[in-house]
Amino acid sequence: MSQKNWGHLMPSKKAFNLKKASLSLKLGAIIGILFLHIPLFLIILYAFTTEDKSYQFPPPGYTLKWFSIVLGREDIWSAVYLSIHVALVSTFAAIILGTLAAAALYKADFFGKQSITLLIILPIALPGIITGISLRSAYGVVGIPFSTWTIIISHATFCMVVVYNNVVARLRRTSPNIIQASMDLGANNFQTFFYIILPNLGTAILAGGMLAFALSFDEVIVTTFTAGQQTTLPIWMLSELIRPRQRPITNVVAVFIICITFIPILYASYVTRNTTDIEGSSK
Amino acid sequence: MSNFSNYLFKNKHLLLLFFLLPPLLWLSIIYLGSLLVFLFHSFFYLDGFTGKIVYKISLNTIIELFSSAANIDILIRTTILAAFVSIGAAIIGFPIAYYMAKFTSPKMKIFFYLAIMLPLWSSYLVRVYSWKLILAKEGILNWFFSKLHATWILDFILSMPVIGGPSLSISYLGMFLVFTYIWLPFMILPIHASLERVPNSLINASYDLGASKRQTFYKVILPLALPGIAAGSIFTFSLTLGDYIIPYIIGTSKFFIGQAVYTHQGVAGNIPLAAAFSLVPIAIMTIYIYVAKKLGAFNAL
Missing domain, CATH: 1.10.3720.10 (MetI-like)
Incomplete structure (x- = not known):
């Protein structure tokens, strides 16, 4: 029997590597985390927008005035x-x-x-x-x-x-x-x-x-x-x-x-x- | 005082009762009492002429629930959506859970853990609101597609029957996205828990015995993650079945179970029918949990 056939019984070279995830898995995880967090970041961004009639993206300008208005409400x-x-x-x-x-x-x-x-x-x-x-x-x-x-x-x-x-x-x-x-x-x-x-x-x-x-x-x-x-x-x-x-x-x-x-x-x-x-x- | 405490310590049963009585009384009187009284209303019925509840035990309301085509539609529509949301959450959640369980350093793990816990515990309403910003016609999603000169893709998707609609924020597709987003952490955590329990040596053994990466994934890792997916789907499924705010804010004018319950108890004053509607998700979840238990889902919690 050639050595090749015994290869799978040798200590595996492909041994499960804890440091290396495949690229697609990494991408999947990153996209998932972004999916969870981008909406929350957007809300923070929108709190500074000057636009007050719609949810226009990207915001036409930025302002802090809504914060002071809320403070007085x-x-x-x-x-x-x-x-x-x-x-x-x-x-x-x-x-x-x-x-x-x-x-x-x-x-x-x-x-x-x-x-x-x-x-x-x-x-x-x-x-x-x-x-x-x-x-x-x-x-x-x-x-x-x-x-x-x-x-x-x-x-x-x-x-x-x-x-x-x-x-x-x-x-x-x-x-x-x-x-x-x-x-x-x-x-x-x-x-x-x-x-x-x-x-x-x-x-x-x-x-x-x-x-x-x-x-x-x-x-x-x-x-x-x-x-x-x-x-x-x-x-x-x-x-x-x-x-x-x-x-x-x-x-x-x-x-x-x-x-x-x-x-x-x-x-x-x-x-x-x-x-x-x-x-x-x-x- | 000390004598009293010694007495309690020596009488374990008395001590147990002393601890258990306050929460037990609270839950059984305030919670269970009101719950059973409400659900029992499904055996009463609404008088068609006076519009008042008739307190006689009968199956009228239950029969009314299942004999109306519109009601059956509501039940089927909600169940199908809940199924799709569970599948969607499993597909998006799996890579995160897998990566987190097997490929992260301890420090990264804490980061991932927090990244999942924060949305899980943060405000449900705010997170729904954020999707109103995203799905709006002038919002980021449409902007993104138009920057890519790919508005036609979006238009094509929206023109499809059933899932489409006049805009993303008034379509089943939009609802599906929001539900999947909101309940996703409930899917990730149980899958992570089940994958973390898979020993690395088992995966190595699979490689050593000649399985390819693909085979190892489908024959070893995925089957062992199934209890976790089942456990996660209990949450995503049940939470979708009972929700009435997302269909109200994002959805079309077609009703879902939660909205039916809300409308019948509110405007119509038909508490019996609302109670009968409420029995459906409870019944579905009882069967679901029974099956999931057989699949070993509770070991993954």
Whole structure:
């Protein structure tokens, strides 16, 4: 048998090279990433355009004046305040409820555990419109008038799962031995909780809370059904999307929304940079 | 206080209950309660004369849903779009996931990870809005084609039946693009997770045994990525089925499931029919998830 036929049993020359992707794969990946990001860059570009009647590209000129106009807009500011208010309070509720659920479920195994896990995920897994209408008609049946609180209750319901996912992932990787060790060294339960468990969970809770904030801050569907006459920033944005009346203002608000959601997301991935806590599939 | 905490610690079940009770009560009363009450409305029906809901259990509404050709059209149209969006997202997402899983240095990996997480978590509305800028007649896409002197390509695509329309921002093609863009990160992450678990030695073994690059890809890598694609498609499929904002802003005047639900509960006040419409995506997704589970999709999450 000639040597050629044995070639495939030799240590392969074509061995899978981690450094070298084929050109088409590289191109595919680059095009994909560009596809994900060019639209966001465009919005930033449009915030500076002098054109205010259409979405003309390339912009005929550049100006900063829309930013100063937005700064003076009372209606936008009150929408921003409402959105931040709602996001802060519902994140707070989601942190408490999500952490408790994670603490109960991460290790225990009991009848019905699967159903409870499903129940936690369901508000985000089902289409927002179903969650929204359900809550809306429930408020109607019980006779709760729409207020900031009806939005907050709705948001906390679907933000819980984000905190839950982050904390559960952290708890699974935390050794139970350190709790035992703390107890053996004479700490009582409260000391163990505050000095050992909480610092361990800290960044996971923080990251979960950040993502919950970002999620609540730009949620629009459930909000549409549970806000009554109130205008959060996404609801303002949606009305402009349906009937564009103030294009340049909308562009600037969009940039503002990008900034205010990017900060918590970047921070969340920064505090958990050495772990794999933030699972995208959790959204 | 310390006694209480010791008591809790020793009674594991009590501690569990103490933790579990607040979130469980919240979810079952506020969420599950309202959800079931709403969905149960599909067994009631709207009185044709008074326009009021009749609270008697019957299949009238369900029969109404499936006996109207227009409603069936809505269901089929939405399902087909969801399928196309899932396929489109898989095709665009795969190279990113593959490159990220197998060819990046740790530092580049963080960059890719952030590049996918940022759009995933950033505002849904802003991202939809950005496509209004792109697809507009005076927008960047038309400008790009005219600079290439290729406007005729765009006109040709728009003149095609079904996918075309008067302009990109009022066509199924535009909707497909926007949906694919919005849900793409949900497809990339599970594919990446499944590919990352494929050991390099396995790929090397395939080469060593004489398979070509092409064969290795189709016979080794792609089958192992399938659970990830299935998992990703759960997200893209279900999210497309339930969305009503993108068809409203980008789409044609033809309805999709989400819009049907929205209109029937709102203007028409026909909550029973809205509930019946809502049951369809839930039913489709239950079957879909069951099948995906059999394909091993949940190991890729």
